[in-house]
Amino acid sequence: MKHLQWFPGHMTAAMRMMEENLKAVDGVIIVLDGRAPFSSVNRKLDGLFKDKKVLYVLNKCDLIEKKDANFAVARFREEGKAAIAVSALDKRTVDALYDAIFTLLSDKIERNKAKGVFRPMRIMVAGIPNTGKSTVINALSGGKKTQTGNKAGVTRGKQWVRLKELELLDTPGTMPPAFDDQSGAKHLAYIGSMNDANIDFNDLAFELLTELSVKYPELLKARYGLENLGEPLEIMNAVCIRRGFLLKGGEFDYDRMSAAVIDDFRKGRIGKIFLD
Ligand SMILES: Nc1nc2c(ncn2[C@@H]2O[C@H](COP(=O)(O)OP(=O)(O)OP(=O)(O)O)[C@@H](O)[C@H]2O)c(=O)[nH]1
Ligand SMILES: [Mg+2]
Numbered sequence: 356m357k358h359l360q361w362f363p364g365h366m367t368a369a370m371r372m373m374e375e376n377l378k379a380v381d382g383v384i385i386v387l388d389g390r391a392p393f394s395s396v397n398r399k400l401d402g403l404f405k406d407k408k409v410l411y412v413l414n415k416c417d418l419i420e421k422k423d424a425n426f427a428v429a430r431f432r433e434e435g436k437a438a439i440a441v442s443a444l445d446k447r448t449v450d451a452l453y454d455a456i457f458t459l460l461s462d463k464i465e466r467n468k469a470k471g472v473f474r475p476m477r478i479m480v481a482g483i484p485n486t487g488k489s490t491v492i493n494a495l496s497g498g499k500k501t502q503t504g505n506k507a508g509v510t511r512g513k514q515w516v517r518l519k520e521l522e523l524l525d526t527p528g529t530m531p532p533a534f535d536d537q538s539g540a541k542h543l544a545y546i547g548s549m550n551d552a553n554i555d556f557n558d559l560a561f562e563l564l565t566e567l568s569v570k571y572p573e574l575l576k577a578r579y580g581l582e583n584l585g586e587p588l589e590i591m592n593a594v595c596i597r598r599g600f601l602l603k604g605g606e607f608d609y610d611r612m613s614a615a616v617i618d619d620f621r622k623g624r625i626g627k628i629f630l631d
Contacts, residue, residue: 365511369527372513374403376524379477382408382460386482386491388546389416389440392427393631394539395483395548397531404481410437410459412452414487417442423629443490453495456521477522484508484528485548492516492523501525505621507550541566542630547621560613563620564590567628574626578619 383404387395392413401409411431416424424440431438439455441448457464460476467473480488484507492501493516500516502509507528514525528548534540543549545563565587567575572584579594594600594616595607602608619625 365508365527366529369529370399370403373400373479373481373526373529376479376513377403377407380407380479380524381463381476382410382456383479383481384410384412384456384491386412386414386480386486386488388483388486388548389413389419389424389427389442390546390628391539391542391630392431394536394542395486395546397483397529399531400481400529408437408459408463410439410455412491413438413440414443414491416440416448417444418623418627419629420627423627427629427631441491443487443494446494449491449494452491453521475517475520475522477524479524479526481526482528483530483543483548484550485546486528488528489525492525495521495523505547507548539631545617545620545630556613556617557609560609560616561587561591563616566630567620567625570630571626571628574628578625 385396385400385404392411396411413424413427413431428438428440437455437459439452441452443449456476456478464476480492482488485505487503489501489503489510493499493503496516496518501514510525510527512527516523516525530543530548540549541559541562544554544559564575568584568587568590575581575584575590579590579597581590581593581597584590585593591609591612592607595609595612598612598615600608600612600615620628
């Protein structure tokens with residue numbers, strides 16, 4: 356697969372916008388994808404926020420096993436980062452996130468109280484594309500205030516969402532300018548954080564099946580009704596046969612197969628998969 360790299364101009368603009376708004380916020384939450392939490396860290400953002408209170412939010416944890424979520428959170432905490440595992444679709448975890456934000460900012464809130472200042476805390480919500488930043492904001496606010504969608508680059512500008520005690524700034528997803536780790540970059544492509552338009556889905560499905568056949572062979576077999584897996588190309592052929600993805604002459608329809616496999620993975624239909 357060709358080297359994955361993606362840093363178009365609108366990301367430079369988004370970084371600048373975040374920088375300009377940094378002074379106005381009390382803290383930052385960085386939304387990561389729980390399926391690839393380490394790959395979805397953007398070091399450039401970490402640098403930008405180095406003087407701010409930051410909470411790592413591992414979102415989409417409904418798509419992974421509890422033990423993997425716990426493992427990832429523990430690893431971030433060992434690095435001295437505040438971290439919490441949530442699913443924007445699960446109110447219980449969204450409530451826990453709400454509390455965690457106030458814990459993160461407790462010093463500041465105390466200081467304000469002592470000065471007789473009562474104002475909502477302002478939080479910037481940042482992260483790579485498609486991790487669920489806008490959905491998390493909607494979940495926290497209990498309404499559909501921001502636009503969401505299952506592809507990279509839905510949020511284009513900044514948007515404040517104001518609750519009683521909290522003001523949340525939605526921002527566009529931003530990617531690091533380059534990846535030193537191509538395996539991490541692949542994970543971001545599987546989860547839909549890269550621009551799909553720049554990606555060859557046959558290559559992507561091939562890579563995904565290669566990885567899953569090593570890490571989750573039983574889930575793959577169960578999903579596609581396969582007895583054995585074999586080489587990735589054999590898996591692709593077997594899925595074509597199982598699903599009837601065939602062209603007129605009986606040739607394998609790899610395009611339909613690839614799109615289906617990637618969609619199955621993204622929607623969690625292959626099972627709970629932790630990539631990192
Ligand atoms: N399963 C699951 N899906 C989620 C969760 N949170 C968000 N999503 C889905 O993930 C997709 C992306 O959500 P968005 O909120 O648009 O993501 P974003 O980070 O704002 O994306 P950009 O604005 O493009 O950077 C949508 O299809 C959401 O429904 C979650 O906790 N679990
Ligand atoms: Mg968004």
